[in-house]
Structures are given as C-alpha cells and as structure tokens.
Amino acid sequence: MNLTDFDYDLPESFIAQEPLEPRDSSKLMRLNRHTGQIEHHIFRDIINFINPGDVLVTNTTRVIPARLNAVKVATGGKVELLLLRQLDSTRWQALAGGRKVLPGVQLAFPGSDVTAEVLESLENSERIINFSQPVNNLLTQLGETPLPPYIHHRLADSERYQTIYSRQEGSAAAPTAGLHFTPELLLALREKGVKMASCLLHIGLDTFQPVRVERITNHHMHTEQALLSAEDAHIINEAKLAGGRVIAVGTTTVRTLETAAIVSAGGEPARAMQAPEACPWRPVMAFKGDTNLFIYPGYRWRAVDAIITNFHLPKSTLIMMISAFAGRENVLHAYETAKQHNYRFFSFGDAMFIT
Numbered sequence: 001m002n003l004t005d006f007d008y009d010l011p012e013s014f015i016a017q018e019p020l021e022p023r024d025s026s027k028l029m030r031l032n033r034h035t036g037q038i039e040h041h042i043f044r045d046i047i048n049f050i051n052p053g054d055v056l057v058t059n060t061t062r063v064i065p066a067r068l069n070a071v072k073v074a075t076g077g078k079v080e081l082l083l084l085r086q087l088d089s090t091r092w093q094a095l096a097g098g099r100k101v102l103p104g105v106q107l108a109f110p111g112s113d114v115t116a117e118v119l120e121s122l123e124n125s126e127r128i129i130n131f132s133q134p135v136n137n138l139l140t141q142l143g144e145t146p147l148p149p150y151i152h153h154r155l156a157d158s159e160r161y162q163t164i165y166s167r168q169e170g171s172a173a174a175p176t177a178g179l180h181f182t183p184e185l186l187l188a189l190r191e192k193g194v195k196m197a198s199c200l201l202h203i204g205l206d207t208f209q210p211v212r213v214e215r216i217t218n219h220h221m222h223t224e225q226a227l228l229s230a231e232d233a234h235i236i237n238e239a240k241l242a243g244g245r246v247i248a249v250g251t252t253t254v255r256t257l258e259t260a261a262i263v264s265a266g267g268e269p270a271r272a273m274q275a276p277e278a279c280p281w282r283p284v285m286a287f288k289g290d291t292n293l294f295i296y297p298g299y300r301w302r303a304v305d306a307i308i309t310n311f312h313l314p315k316s317t318l319i320m321m322i323s324a325f326a327g328r329e330n331v332l333h334a335y336e337t338a339k340q341h342n343y344r345f346f347s348f349g350d351a352m353f354i355t
Helices: 043-048 136-142 176-180 183-192 230-241 251-264 269-274 317-326 328-340
Strands: 027-031 038-042 055-059 061-063 067-072 078-086 091-097 106-108 115-121 126-131 168-171 195-201 224-228 246-249 287-291 306-310 351-354
Touching (some): 043 183, 055 230, 078 126, 176 306, 195 230, 224 251, 230 246, 251 269, 251 287, 251 306, 251 317, 317 328
Parallel strands (some): 027 351, 055 195, 055 246, 061 168, 246 306
Antiparallel strands (some): 027 038, 067 078, 067 106, 078 091, 091 126, 106 115, 115 126, 195 224, 306 351
C-alpha cells in the first residue's frame, strides 16, 4: 500500500487548539468496523456501549517536561531539545532543533548550571545528548511540556495534557485518547462491572516523525519502551476467556497489547505479519521491553476487540493502524463524516469508539 492511500484533506480550522471542559464532553463517533455504520454521541455516553465483563485497558505513562531550550557554549546559537528516551543516568535520545547541532557541540541551559554535550548524530535530527548530571529531577526547572506542533496555544494548566490516571513519567507526548476520561466516568464503568487493566508505553519518536517513504512497508518504526505486568495480563486473559471484549484506550495501548499477544504466541513484533496466531488459552503474556510493532492493513489482530481513539493526522502510522482495524474505506468515510458534523481533530479533539 502507498502513503497516499492514507491521505485526506483537513482544513486547519478542524484542528482542536484547546481541550474541552469537562473532559468527557467531547463528541464521540461510534463506528461499527464490520458494517461501517456510524452513530454520533457525547463521550460520556460510552458507558452505554461497554458491557459488564469487558476489560478497559489504559496506558499509564506520564508526559515529562521534555522540551528544553539551550544555547551553544561556543557561539550562543539557540538549540531546542525534545527528550525522547532516557538511555542511562545522564544520556538521552533527543530531537535537536537548530543549526549544526553536531557531535562535540557543548550546550548550556540559561538559568542553570547544567551543561550537555552532543555525543552522536542519528537519523535526521535525532541526537544522543550527555548531560553533566542527571536531570530527571530538574526537568520542571529546565523544560516545559511539549505540545504537538499543530497546537499553537499554550495551556493554562499543563495537567490537561495528562490523563487522570497517568503515573509513570517517561513520555514525550500524551496518550491522548485517554484525555476524555474523568474520575466519575471511570468509577461508573467500574460499578457497572467493567474490568480495569493498565499497561505502559512511553511515547517517543514515531509520534513526531512523519512517514517519509511512499511504500508503507518500507517504513521503519522506532522502538518504544513498553510493559504489561503479570497482574494486568491475568485480568485481560480472564476477561477475554470469559467472553468479554478487550477495549484498548488509544493506539499506544493497542501496540502494547498486540505486542503482548505476539509474545504469548511465540513471535516477535518485528515480524508481526508472519507471527503465529494468538494463543487461545493465554491471549496476552506479561512482558517488559522494546516494541517496534508497526500495524497497517493486512495485520492479523490477536488481542484487541475494540478501540477508543482520536482522529489522526493524514498519512500517519496511527491512521494506518486504525485502517488495519476498521478498514481503510470505513475510516476515510468516517473522517469525512466527522468533518461534515464539525468534529474536532487530533490531540485535543473528539473521539471514536470502534467496535
């Protein structure tokens, strides 16, 4: 399949610049992936479409203040770093914005005694940065929460770019499908008999890097750190074996669960298209490690039965994943319908529930 197969026209006016209040007041499109039928609701109505015995799986990653402004010690030239992944106590993988941010360049951070050195150039603007000291506890002082480049307004409250259940710090972006949930809605779902489980995937480079190849099978997915605990794998397996649906909140949760299903079947995420079928008595398996799973049409689904997601960028790996689940024609038709009904797109936009 070609990259242009996942393109669609989106005027900038459809891109949500601010989140709605309350969180669960966004619009919700319900899409039946088998028939293509579309219904329009408010997000809090989702409680009517999730059944007792289903398991709702969330990604508990938390966004760090990953955008840092620096200057070159030698010239004073400005450099912007976006921290993507911590490699050890002082080394980070980062995106570097600025002129000639090359290995050996020394960086300073205004208002701080922290310095850094560019150790290595990777693909495009990726760099390995070595800080003069651990910066985990200094990021609030040094950095700010990175919002996607299509959002031009600053947030008055940075917590609105965090899910209410975020716990483990490490992401360069939020798992935005989860931004719609409120404590009251989660409590109501639990009281209805919906099972709750969580996973962890720290969002990194592929959220920011566009697909640059025309044949999507030639696209290289970077690895991201993921975790599914034994306890949560047990909850998911028990629910699925009892006939409940596995409902993934967001594409990062999808990647984690499908990776766990491939691991359970004895396969590897890098060869997902040829990996074995899902294990019938153990649909997912606990794991901790990197995943480079790339889901696009033709993928054989193993764990996920329904997806809660937002509306994604044209030609992105995320719209490819959703097209693999619901069918490309269904998805593109749903997106056109969303525009006709004035849905809001991308991170702070409205939601889809695909069943």
